[in-house]
Amino acid sequence: MSIKEYNAERDFxxxxxxxxxxxxxxxxxxxxxxxxxxxxxxxxxxxxxxxxECVVHGTxxxxxxxxxxxxxxxxxxxxxxxxxxKLGFAKKLxxxxxxxxxxxxxxxxxxxxxxxxxxxxxxxxxxxxxxWVNFDxxxxxxxxxFRPPRRLSAENxxxxxxxxxxxxxxxxxxxxxxxxxxxxxxxxxxxxxxxxYYDGPGGSLSHFIWGEAKDEYGPYVITCRAYQTRDQLxxxxxxxxxxxxxxxxxxxxxxxxxxxxxxxRKPFRTRRxxxxxxxxxxxxxxxxxQFRILNLESCLSKTHLSGPAVKFNLQLxxxxxxxxxxxxxxxxxxxxxxxxxxxxxxxxxGQSKALPTLKASINAFSRMWFGxxxxxxxxxxxxxxxxxxxxxxxxxxxxxxxxxxxxDF
Ligand SMILES: CC(C)(COP(=O)(O)OP(=O)(O)OC[C@H]1O[C@@H](n2cnc3c(N)ncnc32)[C@H](O)[C@@H]1OP(=O)(O)O)[C@@H](O)C(=O)NCCC(=O)NCCS
Numbered sequence: 001m002s003i004k005e006y007n008a009e010r011d012f013x014x015x016x017x018x019x020x021x022x023x024x025x026x027x028x029x030x031x032x033x034x035x036x037x038x039x040x041x042x043x044x045x046x047x048x049x050x051x052x053e054c055v056v057h058g059t060x061x062x063x064x065x066x067x068x069x070x071x072x073x074x075x076x077x078x079x080x081x082x083x084x085x086k087l088g089f090a091k092k093l094x095x096x097x098x099x100x101x102x103x104x105x106x107x108x109x110x111x112x113x114x115x116x117x118x119x120x121x122x123x124x125x126x127x128x129x130x131x132w133v134n135f136d137x138x139x140x141x142x143x144x145x146f147r148p149p150r151r152l153s154a155e156n157x158x159x160x161x162x163x164x165x166x167x168x169x170x171x172x173x174x175x176x177x178x179x180x181x182x183x184x185x186x187x188x189x190x191x192x193x194x195x196x197y198y199d200g201p202g203g204s205l206s207h208f209i210w211g212e213a214k215d216e217y218g219p220y221v222i223t224c225r226a227y228q229t230r231d232q233l234x235x236x237x238x239x240x241x242x243x244x245x246x247x248x249x250x251x252x253x254x255x256x257x258x259x260x261x262x263x264x265r266k267p268f269r270t271r272r273x274x275x276x277x278x279x280x281x282x283x284x285x286x287x288x289x290q291f292r293i294l295n296l297e298s299c300l301s302k303t304h305l306s307g308p309a310v311k312f313n314l315q316l317x318x319x320x321x322x323x324x325x326x327x328x329x330x331x332x333x334x335x336x337x338x339x340x341x342x343x344x345x346x347x348x349x350g351q352s353k354a355l356p357t358l359k360a361s362i363n364a365f366s367r368m369w370f371g372x373x374x375x376x377x378x379x380x381x382x383x384x385x386x387x388x389x390x391x392x393x394x395x396x397x398x399x400x401x402x403x404x405x406x407x408d409f
Pocket of ligand 1 (some may be wrong): 081
């Protein structure tokens with residue numbers, strides 16, 4: 001196996017073959033959109049006999065941490081062909097991508113998972129639960145005037161991408177810079193629909209919904225949406241409600257700002273009546289994205305917390321180092337640090353006898369710092385241990401809103 005930077009002319013056909021084998025693309029149109037997907041960002045291939053058999057693609061962006069913007073290296077795809085599975089190709093290639101992201105100045109990395117466990121080996125920790133809401137738009141109680149939207153198609157991808165980048169910001173929100181990859185995602189949408197309003201500065205797209213219209217009566221699945229204000233969110237809900245004479249089910253990730261159940265009429269009665277049916281109305285949950293710190297010093301210098309300050313020794317383990325071949329400039333974050341968390345926070349190499357000690361994997365530490373779960377919870381289920389007084393003070397200083405990306409990738 002040898003690792004190389006992707007070269008479109010040399011590698012595209014082999015990469016398209018890998019994606020086809022994985023069942024991610026089928027026809028020529030979908031293959032063409034793969035070119036858009038790979039156009040911007042950092043792509044690596046691992047070759048066997050000179051042909052790409054494994055490919056990873058990273059793409060730059062930002063993630064919100066309270067009022068700060070962190071530099072994000074998103075891992076947008078990891079694929080291994082059918083002939084080199086379970087030989088360590090994916091782990092080694094993804095580890096190399098992380099090393100390159102760290103060297104390029106990224107603070108954190110994130111990805112969507114196919115299952116829990118695999119990316120843990122690269123130091124990723126599981127993110128927040130996301131609520132998936134299947135609801136009948138006729139049961140929406142939103143009372144907001146409906147206004148005819150404009151139709152949107154993949155040709156409007158720049159408008160949608162700009163609206164995503166300009167949407168309202170809260171803790172955890174992700175923005176991805178590559179408009180071309182956004183276009184690819186739109187082109188890959190089956191039976192697409194898109195509606196939006198051009199109320200932004202200079203008549204730009206301000207709020208929209210985009211997704212798959214699976215069947216005459218639904219489910220319609222909203223895969224992407226953006227809005228900047230409370231009124232725009234309510235207008236989108238009014239738009240969804242306007243489809244109710246025909247569409248029986250809408251499925252989507254809950255808008256992170258609100259509890260959708262607040263806006264549904266008799267949700268338990270509807271759930272009972274639709275149970276196990278084609279249009280089951282139910283809210284289900286799973287944690288399908290993962291996240292890790294790449295640059296501890298930088299992340300902590302951007303951490304401003306309102307609780308009482310805490311200072312401690314951190315003994316950090318990082319499993320990624322096992323998968324990095326040859327000495328790399330960045331080879332994970334294993335080591336000993338003195339951490340301060342408070343209004344001004346920091347991470348410095350060293351240990352002090354006067355301070356309590358926290359032992360943690362980078363996976364668990366990233367989760368705690370991002371606000372996915374408090375220290376006391378991770379001390380039960382993840383690799384994080386310290387004395388009770390330290391755990392209690394970490395719980396107090398890290399009282400963060402639960403992070404949600406608001407952008408699937
Ligand atoms: C996922 C995928 C990229 C792995 O590729 P690969 O090159 O075979 O992976 P590696 O050889 O580096 O690692 C395989 C190891 O991970 C393990 N693994 C796989 N899923 C796991 C899980 N959920 N939890 C823990 N370990 C897991 C395997 O058992 C194997 O273990 P071993 O090293 O002890 O034998 C490949 O199966 C693939 O392309 N799948 C289809 C596309 C896909 O889902 N991509 C991921 C998108 S998030």
